[in-house]
Amino acid sequence: MGKTIIEKIIQDHTQDEVKPGKIVWMDLDIRSARDFGGPNVAKHYEREYRDEPVADPTKTYFTFDLCVPACTLKYADNQQICRGFAKKHRIAVFDVDKGIGSHVLMEEGLACAGKTVVGTDSHLNILGAVGCFGQGMGDVDITFAFKTGKTWFEVPESLRVTIKGGFDWPTSAKDLTLFILKNLGTEKAALKAVEFLGDSTTNLTLSNRITLCSMVTEMAGIIGFVPQFDEPFVQEILDFSGEKMMSIQGDPDAEYSDEVEIDVSGLPPQIAAPSSPTNVFDVSELCGTEIHSGFIGSCTNGRLEDLQEAVRVLKGKKVKEGIMLKIVPATQKVYAELLQEGVLEDLFRSGAIISNPGCGGCAEGHIGLTGRGEVQVSTGNRNFAGKQGKGLTYLASPAVVAASCVRGEICSPEDL
Template sequence: MGKTLAEKILSSHSGRDVTAGEITIAKVDLCLLQDGTGPLTIRQVEKLGVTKLANPKRTVFFLDHASPAPRKELSNDHMFIRQYAEKMGAQLVDVGRGICHVVINEKYVNPGEVLIGADSHTCTGGALACFATGMGSTDVGIGMAYGKTWFRVPETFKVYVTGEFPLGVFPKDLILHLIGLIGADGATYKSLEFCGPTIDKMDMSGRFTLSNMAVEAGAKVGLIASDETTRAYLEKMGRGDKYIPLKGDDNAEFERVINIDVSQLQPTVSFPHTVDNTRTIKEAAGTRIDQVFLGTCTNSRIEDWEVVAKMVKGKQKAANIRFIAVPGSESVLKEAIARGYYQTLIEFGAIMVTPGCGPCVGIHQGVPADGEAVLSTQNRNFQGRMGNPDSSIYLASPATVAATAIEGKLADPRKYIKELQSVGHPEVIDTEALKALAKSAQKTVERVAMDTAAVLGPAAREASDKVEGMARKAIADYGPKAHQAVKEFESKFSKLTSDVSKAVKDALKAKPAQAAKKKTGRTRVTASAKKSASPKARKATKARRGTKR
């Protein structure tokens, strides 16, 4: 019998084969703590008499829930954590740097690892094929102190996803649909293993959304196999060397198999006061809303900002709506500014908040009034979650939030997305991105051709033409579905440039004295060529330059 992804990872960290239902002591690779649970965890470690952490470089404290601190008690907690992290040599991600579950995956989490965190949404890291789970402060303290802790190996529900996302339907709608299907306690202490052709094509942002909300069905972890999408993400984050391919076995034993065809889904909304109280947008449209919120560890990544910014660009926010926007990390903030999304949301009328958890935790930055209704991209809508038990919270995708902000009531995002050929779901990006990539690639290969014309002219020119042709074909073939075209193009171009570079190096080794002609016809001579060229050749070169000038 094969193994599930959860069984594989826990077996590799237990020093023995383990199967679902067993209790095991497993090595911990990474510990996460935040400002709400951090002080309690620290005190638990101090009670143990531990003066040195098992792995301080992989113990990360985040000041994100009360960021910046709204009252002195929380400021004192921040100071306590800062001092402890410095004393123990642990990592500290300070105020304004982002949400723990966004930043930990940007900077630390790798496939095949075990991550424990004193926060229930630590399961977000499962999108990177990491056994990432939330635990109590005492258990996390044990992991910090000794580098291992106990686990019960979870049984696995296989969530097999097929079909193409319809226009206006997103991974957030998929996970809300799943939770509505099985219930808020339908997967208690199980591993949700997401797989299938739709997951294979899904970008990392969408995968993080799925894994993040696994716990809202009661799951211990929400795991997704690592693949080329995972590799590309890790490379972008500067740790491509940490990639390993990892997936569950086809013949593993699953407690339950859930099949979902996303082509049959509609935009979905969770109604108060439970996440599994789901309705389609057709049933939900028209519901009064007073405040909308784009952010949290569920939907605060650049892909989420992209969808919203493109939907609201050039439009006016409804007068009755307060729109709060919080980027998930400092890197998301910078990218949103660079792409113009930040400015677009400001012009639309959004209230911009520093990277962090924002109003999700209910202590500041957007606590609703009595009787008010909030539509949020967050993961929980329990009564009082946002700080006022006399308010109501609805959950939906960033696109539904954007449509609602425009209309002033719960609205269907599909009619706005139809206006945008560049937006269909988080994987879809503007064809302009593809064109820009093609232009950059063209210049790169032209530079190769220019600098090595004498030794590799025809080959380099052929490579340049191939790049240009691939870009034209991709744009023509995919149109609004440019994301897949970009991925295929990047993959092909990477191999192409690698082949060209190798050929260039080989050619230059063979003929180090050859000069290189530029595209304009002017001659560029390398240092070695200058040294070895004959007086007659040097004179001819000078004459040509003089004529062109």
């Protein structure tokens, strides 16, 4: 019997028999904690293991990305607790200047194809974008992982999703992702590893794959992989992290719990209305809805390419008077690219507000929050009631957010 992608990666990290439903002990290549969860990891560790060393300091990291630099006393304390623990155990910290931990782990080549990575970020399965098995966990689990370098895991079933057809600007990977969410809901991919296949996935860039894989969490899936790629993607990953992109494919005779086909031919821009990421419409259906602010960033849409999509709409135009367009690059590296490519200047001239790198409003610790009555169009991944504040959040692509901020109401770039 052949193996699916997730079964292959897990088998590479365990002596146990790997098949869906079986619990195995899995070796972890990287274990990490953020400024949320991290302080509890430090506290649990000191209580349970006192001065004993972590399993391997070179495979253990803190990544601060939620409230960076700390703008609340609680986070300032919590980050300092983590720094103290890190110093004592000789663990590296990607500190408040570095940006979103999951992205930094990919940039540094620590999270790459075939590896296993855990951390206190429920969107860590985003690492599927580079063929890495990433998984978010609670602080008890992560404490144990720091100490032992292992975790137990129930091998998930796999779901095959074949994407048919292609689409053109202004439709983007975010629109594709929202449309898949509309089709799968929170049931079809629940507790499963998802393999996204089909010719139109081959040309997806790293940013595109990140966008798609980041929202497998909202599909209630364990992780998503996009195994088809060709030479340009291999080169992109080499330039990005210095890593040679390894190909991991599901075997033809592997067992999949289900197969789904989704036709995206001619797909128009999509938008998820409050208060669920699966509450998805064509942008044209909600066109004209008044907004007060826009947010471009988050682990889903915070890379150079995402912000270039926004600039494609914004260049030579202005954000409408009274509308806030809040922009948060994913990482310091992205910030440097924005400077180099002149994107920062274009964004600035359009009237956008640009912050330092980080998670943005998803975490309540950074910009992107909404007040009661505020309507925000965001490139984030969650729009649950109360998540980003008391306002209403719509989820869309960078291009749709940019266009909507120019007009002051929900619209597609083509409407400008």
